[in-house]
Amino acid sequence: xxxxxxxxxxxxxxxxxxxxxxxxxxxxxxxxxxxxxxxxxxxxxxxxxxxxxxxxxxxxxxxxxxxxxxxxxxxxxxxxxxxxxxxxxxxxxxxxxxxxxxxxxxxxxxxxxxxxxxxxxxxxxxxxxxxxxxxxxxxxxxxxxxxxxxxxxxxxxxxxxxxxxxxxxxxxxxxxxxxxxxxxxxxxxxxxxxxxxxxxxxxxxxxxxxxxxxxxxxxxxxxxxxxxxxxxxxxxxxxxxxxxxxxxxxxxxxxxxxxxxxxxxxxxxxxxxxxxxxxxxxxxxxxxxxxxxxxxxxxxxxxxxxxxxxxxxxxxxxxxxxxxxxxxxxxxxxxxxxxxxxxxxxxxxxxxxxxxxxxxxxxxxxxxxxxxxxxxxxxxxxxxxxxxxxxxxxxxxxxxxxxxxxxxxxxxxxxxxxxxxxxxxxxxxxxxxxxxxxxxxxxxxxxxxxxxxxxxxxxxxxxxxxxxxxxxxxxxxxxxxxxxxxxxxxxxxxxxxxxxxxxxxxxxxxxxxxxxxxxxxxxxxxxxxxxxxxxxxxxxxxxxxxxxxxxxxxxxxxxxxxxxxxxxxxxxxxxxxxxxxxxxxxxxxxxxxxxxxxxxxxxxxxxxxxxxxxxxxxxxxxxxxxxxxxxxxxxxxxxxxxxxxxxxxxxxxxxxxxxxxxxxxxxxxxxxxxxxxxxxxxxxxxxxxxxxxxxxxxxxxxxxxxxxxxxxxxxxxxxxxxxxxxxxxxxxxxx
Amino acid sequence: xxxxxxxxxxxxxxxxxxxxxxxxxxxxxxxxxxxxxxxxxxxxxxxxxxxxxxxxxxxxxxxxxxxxxxxxxxxxxxxxxxxxxxxxxxxxxxxxxxxxxxxxxxxxxxxxxxxxxxxxxxxxxxxxxxxxxxxxxxxxxxxxxxxxxxxxxxxxxxxxxxxxxxxxxxxxxxxxxxxxxxxxxxxxxxxxxxxxxxxxxxxxxxxxxxxxxxxxxxxxxxxxx
Numbered sequence: 039x040x041x042x043x044x045x046x047x048x049x050x051x052x053x054x055x056x057x058x059x060x061x062x063x064x065x066x067x068x069x070x071x072x073x074x075x076x077x078x079x080x081x082x083x084x085x086x087x088x089x090x091x092x093x094x095x096x097x098x099x100x101x102x103x104x105x106x107x108x109x110x111x112x113x114x115x116x117x118x119x120x121x122x123x124x125x126x127x128x129x130x131x132x133x134x135x136x137x138x139x140x141x142x143x144x145x146x147x148x149x150x151x152x153x154x155x156x157x158x159x160x161x162x163x164x165x166x167x168x169x170x171x172x173x174x175x176x177x178x179x180x181x182x183x184x185x186x187x188x189x190x191x192x193x194x195x196x197x198x199x200x201x202x203x204x205x206x207x208x209x210x211x212x213x214x215x216x217x218x219x220x221x222x223x224x225x226x227x228x229x230x231x232x233x234x235x236x237x238x239x240x241x242x243x244x245x246x247x248x249x250x251x252x253x254x255x256x257x258x259x260x261x262x263x264x265x266x267x268x269x270x271x272x273x274x275x276x277x278x279x280x281x282x283x284x285x286x287x288x289x290x291x292x293x294x295x296x297x298x299x300x301x302x303x304x305x306x307x308x309x310x311x312x313x314x315x316x317x318x319x320x321x322x323x324x325x326x327x328x329x330x331x332x333x334x335x336x337x338x339x340x341x342x343x344x345x346x347x348x349x350x351x352x353x354x355x356x357x358x359x360x361x362x363x364x365x366x367x368x369x370x371x372x373x374x375x376x377x378x379x380x381x382x383x384x385x386x387x388x389x390x391x392x393x394x395x396x397x398x399x400x401x402x403x404x405x406x407x408x409x410x411x412x413x414x415x416x417x418x419x420x421x422x423x424x425x426x427x428x429x430x431x432x433x434x435x436x437x438x439x440x441x442x443x444x445x446x447x448x449x450x451x452x453x454x455x456x457x458x459x460x461x462x463x464x465x466x467x468x469x470x471x472x473x474x475x476x477x478x479x480x481x482x483x484x485x486x487x488x489x490x491x492x493x494x495x496x497x498x499x500x501x502x503x504x505x506x507x508x509x510x511x512x513x514x515x516x517x518x519x520x521x522x523x524x525x526x527x528x529x530x531x532x533x534x535x536x537x538x539x540x541x542x543x544x545x546x547x548x549x550x551x552x553x554x555x556x557x558x559x560x561x562x563x564x565x566x567x568x569x570x571x572x573x574x575x576x577x578x579x580x581x582x583x584x585x586x587x588x589x590x591x592x593x594x595x596x597x598x599x600x601x602x603x604x605x606x607x608x609x610x611x612x613x614x615x616x617x618x619x620x621x622x623x624x625x626x627x628x629x630x631x632x633x634x635x636x637x638x639x640x641x642x643x644x645x646x647x648x649x650x651x652x653x654x655x656x657x658x659x660x661x662x663x664x665x666x667x668x669x670x671x672x673x674x675x676x677x678x679x680x681x682x683x684x685x686x687x688x689x690x691x692x693x694x695x696x697x698x699x700x701x702x703x704x705x706x707x708x709x710x711x712x713x714x715x716x717x718x719x720x721x722x723x724x725x726x727x728x729x730x731x732x733x734x735x736x737x738x739x740x741x742x743x744x745x746x747x748x749x750x751x752x753x754x755x756x757x758x759x760x761x762x763x764x765x766x767x768x769x770x771x772x773x
Numbered sequence: 774x775x776x777x778x779x780x781x782x783x784x785x786x787x788x789x790x791x792x793x794x795x796x797x798x799x800x801x802x803x804x805x806x807x808x809x810x811x812x813x814x815x816x817x818x819x820x821x822x823x824x825x826x827x828x829x830x831x832x833x834x835x836x837x838x839x840x841x842x843x844x845x846x847x848x849x850x851x852x853x854x855x856x857x858x859x860x861x862x863x864x865x866x867x868x869x870x871x872x873x874x875x876x877x878x879x880x881x882x883x884x885x886x887x888x889x890x891x892x893x894x895x896x897x898x899x900x901x902x903x904x905x906x907x908x909x910x911x912x913x914x915x916x917x918x919x920x921x922x923x924x925x926x927x928x929x930x931x932x933x934x935x936x937x938x939x940x941x942x943x944x945x946x947x948x949x950x951x952x953x954x955x956x957x958x959x960x961x962x963x964x965x966x967x968x969x970x971x972x973x974x975x976x977x978x979x980x981x982x983x984x985x986x987x988x989x990x991x992x993x994x995x996x997x998x
Contacts, residue, residue: 188884192915193825195787281785281828371809373784464884466915468972468979469823471791485978488794602977773881 112571137182199482541585608688880948
């Protein structure tokens, strides 16, 4: 036996032995490289698979899923023969090493996943997390990531319709960049990543293959950063070219419409290794590929480099021999490079040649679907009990009206509650002409096609602090917030995608967080009746022994039969009645108030109230359907005070409210399952009737109007003062 | 007969479908034109849409200005055909020499997308007759290289001859000289502006419907002719 460098490629001893057993010999260098990327945590889900199964096992009854978990993205029936596909994916590690390109290619990658399903991409969202806003590295990271998300998405012509930006010291050195894409198609246009039909040609189209992104999924994304880990890993980050992606998208959509491809797969993580083995494995076929035919940026590339390169903007299409000329001609008219690099065979083997020699001869399923599966040990963190016992109840609270006002001003200007305008203004929200709602509204709403009023609403939420205190509840609270944010627009929640960001799975305490969060999310989805359609796991978000807060980010998609009936999140006119739907308890564990005012993280997060969330959603949908609501805005991070300020600042319309009971709890508690709504006097009775029908509590708070937030008997804050506090923070730190 | 408004798609054009939709909503027959053709398909007016034609490589609009279709657009514009350049289309018109000046990187260095107030300075062009001079409208602006610049003499000449078509009011988003958002040629058939009227055609999907007036204006100019 010759020594092989499997450990440097990220493979463990027993994994290497298994490869030898599968092949009955030592792997070639190229085969070893392919197994190392395909069996990486990022590609194989080897540590998460046993937990992710719950999403299928506990899935609620549904008739809206046209394509479920396992494909590039799930596909949801939204009616009228229309289907949408959506998915969120992480690009965390590359974005730390090279913020602009890491974030840009994160957007590019998820857009290709959506395109691969046969859909036209129509919107993107992004969920971003960084260390403290005044951390010395934050300006580089935030500026680079935001410019990268914008630079790629704007140039692709996809509106960015929402997302989140969060600052917390736990993400210093491990920023999270999660990108979501939404696509639309007609039912009959769904494409699958299958290589079928012996003799069909394998066509590589798009950008040339270069030396960028080699080992991106393995040594970069599936390993912990050490102290010197950043810059030295820069060659593992891909480099994006959105212009090429734009023409690849238009070209592929035309190929689909003309029925010229029988299967399609994007090249993302693990590059050709992944695209060839997955399409062959899922098609139950074999495939032969000649690497000499792959167009290269750099002719001296080795076969290992060619087959593991993660160069962007590439797609693999399976084409009938008689259609090849038409495919190549169509690609040429878009200026898209297209090359036949192989064909589908009946050998059941993936056979790759280079310079006339066989460099790979393996069963494709052994790469794509039969990687290792681990039941990693897990253990409740040693500090979990102490953390939960350290309740926020003992923290000093503001007493007087003036103290309450000062507290509110500090909160609305705090990094996590301040206006996101500095970020969102760098994103095009208008392109394609279908954007009905975008930031700062609770969810993004888009009209799907020009000749229909049907639309979808999307929200993307997470809360790492809640999940740190209780990962089971934290995952459910993330789900509940996204579900609620979709509901406030008037939409009917239908389906879920998720991006699970955690530390190292080799740490039992991290693994416990992961197990609890997935269990919570699966249980929550069942209770809310919304199935998971797909998603992504990102492990190894840690530096040395320090992991990020467990951060499940959840996307919920809802449907609006008529986008004209969407409900915005800002006060629409003076004189409307303001009401709170849902009930408030004193819940301050993991709250923004505890963090901003006391630097405190402890106790238990707010109790998830999923049955109440469902009732709230039903009331919001029904009231929106009857066009009773002029505004609806969810109450979450920061509490009711933050909600009122945000609603007032959208259109500069003030509000006067009377808070019964203790004003502090009313203003700052983060109890779940709540929203504020406004309506005209004439519609109040009907709204109360609907709420009563769903057994949902309603509290009348006051009335819109004026140029201040007036809390009767407590304080009055001019909107201009609130706006100054709310909008100055991000530019001050980041511009 | 319904007037036909053509919209050119270059590789990397993004707002072409939006411009076609605006033309249709204004009552015209929208006609898609292809960058590689030497054929204007008999249209009555042409829109060069927003986007990043050819990836903005070299300079924004520079490569597109040499596309085959631009040979036809330039000749027709000189003969009086109404041409509207929006954002990247404005950049193409400047690169093609149909309008003076240039668009450079925003003063703040960032891409900026916001709802922008504009004052209509010239209401006597093919694309602005629906507005009254001095009227204020709200349309989205969204670009990274939208800062209009020209030498002082050119700027003075533009002002003196009423060729400033639109000016930013309530804040200049990109540092454009003299707050210039859009300009016109002498004849008034060619207009270029950075903001996006095609994104302000319906309050459901835009900040207003103020942009529709540009497409209606050009239709009325045919009726009057």
